[in-house]
Amino acid sequence: xxxxxxxxxxxxxxxxxxxxxxxxxxxxxxxxxxxxxxxxxxxxxxxxxxxxxxxxxxxxxxxxxxxxxxxxxxxxxxxxxxxxxxxxxxxxxxxxxxxxxxxxxxxxxxxxxxxxxxxxxxxxxxxxxxxxxxxxxxxxxxxxxxxxxxxxxxxxxxxxxxxxxxxxxxxxxxxxxxxxxxxxxxxxxxxxxxxxxxxxxxxxxxxxxxxxxxxxxxxxxxxxxxxxxxxxxxxx
Amino acid sequence: xxxxxxxxxxxxxxxxxxxxxxxxxxxxxxxxxxxxxxxxxxxxxxxxxxxxxxxxxxxxxxxxxxxxxxxxxxxxxxxxxxxxxxxxxxxxxxxxxxxxxxxxxxxxxxxxxxxxxxxxxxxxxxxxxxxxxxxxxxxxxxxxxxxxxxxxxxxxxxxxxxxxxxxxxxxxxxxxxxxxxxxxxxxxxxxxxxxxxxxxxxxxxxxxxxxxxxxxxxxxxxxxxxxxxxxxxxxx
DNA sequence: CAGTGGTCTAGACCACCGA
DNA sequence: CGGTGGTCTAGACCACTGG
Numbered sequence: 001x002x003x004x005x006x007x008x009x010x011x012x013x014x015x016x017x018x019x020x021x022x023x024x025x026x027x028x029x030x031x032x033x034x035x036x037x038x039x040x041x042x043x044x045x046x047x048x049x050x051x052x053x054x055x056x057x058x059x060x061x062x063x064x065x066x067x068x069x070x071x072x073x074x075x076x077x078x079x080x081x082x083x084x085x086x087x088x089x090x091x092x093x094x095x096x097x098x099x100x101x102x103x104x105x106x107x108x109x110x111x112x113x114x115x116x117x118x119x120x121x122x123x124x125x126x127x128x129x130x131x132x133x134x135x136x137x138x139x140x141x142x143x144x145x146x147x148x149x150x151x152x153x154x155x156x157x158x159x160x161x162x163x164x165x166x167x168x169x170x171x172x173x174x175x176x177x178x179x180x181x182x183x184x185x186x187x188x189x190x191x192x193x194x195x196x197x198x199x200x201x202x203x204x205x206x207x208x209x210x211x212x213x214x215x216x217x218x219x220x221x222x223x224x225x226x227x228x229x230x231x232x233x234x235x236x
Numbered sequence: 237x238x239x240x241x242x243x244x245x246x247x248x249x250x251x252x253x254x255x256x257x258x259x260x261x262x263x264x265x266x267x268x269x270x271x272x273x274x275x276x277x278x279x280x281x282x283x284x285x286x287x288x289x290x291x292x293x294x295x296x297x298x299x300x301x302x303x304x305x306x307x308x309x310x311x312x313x314x315x316x317x318x319x320x321x322x323x324x325x326x327x328x329x330x331x332x333x334x335x336x337x338x339x340x341x342x343x344x345x346x347x348x349x350x351x352x353x354x355x356x357x358x359x360x361x362x363x364x365x366x367x368x369x370x371x372x373x374x375x376x377x378x379x380x381x382x383x384x385x386x387x388x389x390x391x392x393x394x395x396x397x398x399x400x401x402x403x404x405x406x407x408x409x410x411x412x413x414x415x416x417x418x419x420x421x422x423x424x425x426x427x428x429x430x431x432x433x434x435x436x437x438x439x440x441x442x443x444x445x446x447x448x449x450x451x452x453x454x455x456x457x458x459x460x461x462x463x464x465x466x467x468x469x470x471x472x
Numbered sequence: 473c474a475g476t477g478g479t480c481t482a483g484a485c486c487a488c489c490g491a
Numbered sequence: 492c493g494g495t496g497g498t499c500t501a502g503a504c505c506a507c508t509g510g
Contacts, residue, residue: 007479021411021448033495044481046282049496057293065496066489085310169310175257177470183419183437183461201419201437201461212257225419225437234413243498269476280500285477301477302508 008043012051015041020060020071021236031061031069060236085165086142090134098136101159102193103129107145116208117147117215126154128164131193138194141186141222150216164217172211179207181230186222194224201225244279248287251277256296256307257472267297267305296472321401322378326370334372337395338429339365343381352444353383353451362390364400367429374430377422377458386452400453408447415443417466422458430460437461 006014015037019025032040037048052069055061063069090097107127114121126146131138144164146154151171157164168174184204191198203223209216242250252273255261268276273284288305291297299305326333343363350357362382367374380400382390387407393400404410420440427434439459445452 009479021409023409026409027405035494044483046482046499047480049498050479052496063496064489065487066494068489068495088310169263173257173259173262175472178467179470180465180467181417181439182465183439183459185435185437199421199435201421203417203419203439223419229416229418231414231416234415236411245498271475280502282480282501283499285479286498288477299477300508301506302475304476304508 008041009047009051009054012037012041012043012048013055016052016055017060017236025071027071027073029071031071033068085163086132086140087163087166090132090139093134095135098133099130099160099163100133101128101130103127104155104159106148106155109145113145113218116218117145119147124148126151128154128159130159130164137227139223139227141190141193142219143222144217144219146217147214150211150214164219168209168216172214172216174209174216175212176210177207178210179205181205183225184222186224190222194222196224196226203228203230244277245283245287245290248273248277248279248284249291252288252291253296253472261307263307263309265307267307269304321399322368322376323399323402326368326375329370331371334369335366335396335399336369337364337366339363340391340395342384342391345381349381349454352454353381355383360384362387364390364395366395366400373463375459375463377426377429378455379458380453380455382453383450386447386450400455404445404452408450408452410445410452411448412446413443414446415441417441419461420458422460426458430458432460432462439464439466 016025016031019031025031031052034045034048034052037052038045041048052061052063056063056069060072061069062072087097105127106124109117109119109121109123109125111121113125114123117125119125126148127144128146129141129143132140132142142164146164146168148154151168153171154164154167157167159167182204183201185199186194186196186202188198190202191200194202196202202225205221205223206218207221208218252261252267255267261267267288270281270284270288273288274281277284288297288299292299292305296308297305298308323333341363342360345353345355345357345359345361347357349361350359353361355361362384363380364382365377365379368376368378378400382400382404384390387404389407390400390403393403395403418440419437421435422430422432422438424434426438427436430438432438438461441457441459442454443457444454
């Protein structure tokens with residue numbers, strides 16, 4: 001076939017997947033027990049366990065100690081949505097990435113920022129605004145507030161050559177991130193920087209990154225709707 | 237500590253994660269080999285292998301047979317983005333979900349639809365348009381084209397009680413899905429149905445589901461930007 | 473070549489569930 | 492209680508990588 005010797009655990013996975021995709025096993029049905037599959041394929045239990053455990057990790061089945069394994073109710077249509085460094089992303093498409101720094105300054109935290117970054121109101125924060133261009137076309141505005149405790153040298157960076165994301169990664173290892181994606185209109189300044197109309201819808205990603213005990217930074221990323229979309233693929 | 241007896245493989249995972257989050261291991265550094273970890277923790281190699289393999293699955297490290305294990309270049313800020321049934325989602329928030337069916341008809345496939353669904357141009361397709369409301373407020377328009385070969389009884393369904401997603405799941409097991417997320421303005425009809433202005437930005441998810449050899453359906457889901465956002469969380 | 477990870481076995485003990 | 496999955500061991504053979 002495609003691969004002469006598929007690993008044994010992959011064969012078991014393929015068998016169970018087949019039972020699901022063919023409809024032989026419907027949502028809620030019980031999958032054959034590990035002992036049964038072990039006999040059927042003539043492999044050790046560890047191997048069967050690995051196969052079914054991976055199916056559980058992928059969300060196709062759910063397992064209950066003592067009860068058994070059942071086909072998951074909704075095969076979650078899901079996939080890893082990766083929020084990546086814009087520089088990498090553009091280069092991967094084989095295009096040229098450039099950027100223009102619009103602001104690089106220290107500001108005082110207002111109430112919302114103070115809360116988000118876990119600092120007192122009025123505390124100093126680094127603030128940068130830049131436009132990212134792909135082959136000369138503006139595709140993202142990056143409006144970022146940074147906790148000075150995490151990246152003291154932030155303002156001295158040359159963000160033409162190193163993106164803030166890259167610098168922050170180097171400063172402090174990332175331990176957690178929260179983000180939300182929504183549709184919104186750009187502010188007047190944003191519209192001008194992106195060279196779009198004020199009524200052009202944009203994809204706005206707000207992202208907050210945490211490094212250990214500190215919130216490292218909060219970024220607002222604005223993408224012109226007509227020039228950018230997130231896409232994903234899910235395969236059983 | 238929190239759990240008196242953490243499984244051995246979890247302890248190994250926690251150790252390596254700690255090395256990464258603390259900065260002792262930077263991106264690109266090599267992680268101790270399985271043999272080394274095995275000695276350090278006094279466990280069998282299978283246990284160490286499981287620990288490191290899971291870290292690789294989570295994307296924290298990459299492994300190369302023959303070379304070794306290295307800390308991944310960018311800890312991907314990512315998380316499972318689940319595209320779920322709107323009915324479930326609203327109920328989970330403890331709110332009431334209702335819907336209004338605006339259209340339920342047969343149409344002829346235009347070029348774009350024919351391509352997307354893998355049918356000839358002009359072939360009959362089922363077409364439904366409905367509005368989903370959360371506590372009486374419109375939060376989504378679902379504009380869907382269905383391949384009649386997959387769900388012949390589609391037009392006869394009562395979509396007040398069963399969502400199209402649910403019905404299609406029952407008809408044909410899902411094997412693949414593709415989606416894209418973008419920001420766009422609603423059409424005049426969509427704006428009216430959602431009770432928003434024509435200039436209100438919307439999140440538009442286009443989703444194509446595949447069942448075996450057939451493309452089952454293509455859906456365009458329009459969310460008012462002010463009332464809906466996708467959010468996610470990533471933890472090391 | 474020695475070292476790495478990928479896979480596999482044939483046992484084992486345990487915690488849990490349902491009858 | 493018997494059956495389930497969760498974990499673990501102490502070996503093993505292999506394919507691949509690097510020097």
